Amino acid sequence: MELNLTKPIIFFDLETTGINIAKDRVVEISILKVFPNGNKESKTWLVNPEVEIPEESSEIHGITNEKVANEPTFKELAASINEMIDGCDLAGFNSNRFDIPLLAEELMRAGIDFDMKNRKAIDVQVIFHKKEQRTLSAGYQFYCGKELVGAHGAEADTNATYEILLAQLDKYDDIENTVDALSEYSTHGKRADFAGFVLMNDKEQEIFSFGKYKGRTVEEVFKENPGYNAWIQNADFPLYTKKVLREVKERMAKPKKKMTDEEKLQALQQKFNLR
Numbered sequence: 320m321e322l323n324l325t326k327p328i329i330f331f332d333l334e335t336t337g338i339n340i341a342k343d344r345v346v347e348i349s350i351l352k353v354f355p356n357g358n359k360e361s362k363t364w365l366v367n368p369e370v371e372i373p374e375e376s377s378e379i380h381g382i383t384n385e386k387v388a389n390e391p392t393f394k395e396l397a398a399s400i401n402e403m404i405d406g407c408d409l410a411g412f413n414s415n416r417f418d419i420p421l422l423a424e425e426l427m428r429a430g431i432d433f434d435m436k437n438r439k440a441i442d443v444q445v446i447f448h449k450k451e452q453r454t455l456s457a458g459y460q461f462y463c464g465k466e467l468v469g470a471h472g473a474e475a476d477t478n479a480t481y482e483i484l485l486a487q488l489d490k491y492d493d494i495e496n497t498v499d500a501l502s503e504y505s506t507h508g509k510r511a512d513f514a515g516f517v518l519m520n521d522k523e524q525e526i527f528s529f530g531k532y533k534g535r536t537v538e539e540v541f542k543e544n545p546g547y548n549a550w551i552q553n554a555d556f557p558l559y560t561k562k563v564l565r566e567v568k569e570r571m572a573k574p575k576k577k578m579t580d581e582e583k584l585q586a587l588q589q590k591f592n593l594r
Contacts, residue, residue: 320488323496324355328408328441330484332476333418334380336372340420340514341557344368345393346382348422349473350403351481362403363474365390380471397429408498410441412455412480415506420513420557427558435513439502443484446505450491455479462486512560525567537567 322328330351337343349363365382367390377383411418419440426433447458459467459479463486469475488496494504511517511525517537518528525537532540532547541548548568552561 320485320496321357322353322485322488322498324353324498326406326408327352327354328410328498329353329404330410330477330481331404331414331418331422332411332473332480333421334382334471334473335421336368336370336376338417340417340424341555343421344370345421345425346372346376346387347380347473348396348400349477350400351477352403352407353481360403361474361477363477364396364400366396367392380473393425394429397426397431401426401431401433406437408439408441408502409435410443410480410484412447412476412483413442413444415440415442415445415513416515420559423513423559424557427562433559439498440506441484441498441501442505443480443487444505446487446494446501447483449504450487455483458483462490512557512563514557514560516556516560517563525563537564538571541568541571 330353332349333345334347335343335345345366346368347363347365350361352360354360365387367387369392372382372384372387409419419435423433423435443458444455451458451461455476456467456470459465459482462483463479467475467479484501488494494501509519511519516527516529517525520526520536527533527535527537527540532544548564551564
C-alpha cells in the first residue's frame with residue numbers, strides 16, 4: 320500500500336548528544352521525503368554539535384566526537400534542512416515527543432522560525448504501541464519480517480519507520496490512509512507546544528500541564544500573575560514552548576473585536592440550545 324498524500328511528507332530521524340530537548344544537540348539527521356506521486360528524495364547529514372558527545376550516547380549510535388569534528392554545524396545546515404522540509408507534513412518514530420521538538424529547537428537556535436501550524440505529524444511509534452507495544456527493531460521484524468541492520472543509525476531508522484507505516488496500513492483496516500487520520504490516531508493528546516508543558520483543553524484554550532498552575536488556562540494565569548511569563552522566558556524551557564507563550568501574551572494584548580448583533584444572537588442560541 321502507498322500513502323495517500325495531498326502534499327509531501329518528511330520521514331526523519333535524529334541521533335543526538337542526549338535526550339534533553341532544550342539542551343541536547345543533533346549529531347546526525349536523515350530525511351526521507353515522499354511525494355504524493357510516490358517519488359522519494361533522501362539526504363543524511365552528520366552534524367558537528369559544537370558540544371561534547373557523551374560516551375554513553377556514542378555507545379548507542381556509534382557517532383563520536385572525532386567522527387563529527389570536521390562536519391558542518393546545524394546552523395550551517397539549517398537553511399538546507401528547512402528548505403527540504405518546507406511545506407511538508409512530518410513523520411517519525413517517537414517523533415511527536417522527541418524528534419520534532421528537538422528539530423524545532425535546533426532550527427530556532429539557527430534563527431529559523433519553525434512552526435507546526437500548517438503541518439500534520441504522524442508518530443509511527445504511537446500507532447505501533449497502540450497496536451503491539453514494541454520497539455522499533457521489534458516493529459520492523461513484526462511488520463516487515465526483516466531484521467533492522469544498522470539500528471540507531473539515523474538513515475536505517477528513518478527508512479525502517481517509513482516501511483513500518485506502510486505495513487501498518489496494510490495490516491490494520493481500521494486505520495484510515497490519510498495524513499489527517501494518521502496524525503489524529505498517532506497523537507496521545509493535543510499539545511500547544513511540543514514538549515507538553517502547554518496543553519489544549521476541550522475548549523481549545525491553552526493550559527499549563529506542570530507546576531502550581533497545572534490545569535489552569537495560560538490567559539488566566541498571565542492575568543493573575545503577569546510575571547510568570549517573564550520567569551518562563553528566562554528559565555530553561557524549550558524555545559518553542561516560550562514562543563507559544565509569547566504568542567498567547569501577544570494575543571491577549573490585542574483589542575477584543577466587538578461582536579455584531581448577529582454574533583450575539585448566535586452565542587445566545589448556543590448557550591441556551593435554541594434554534
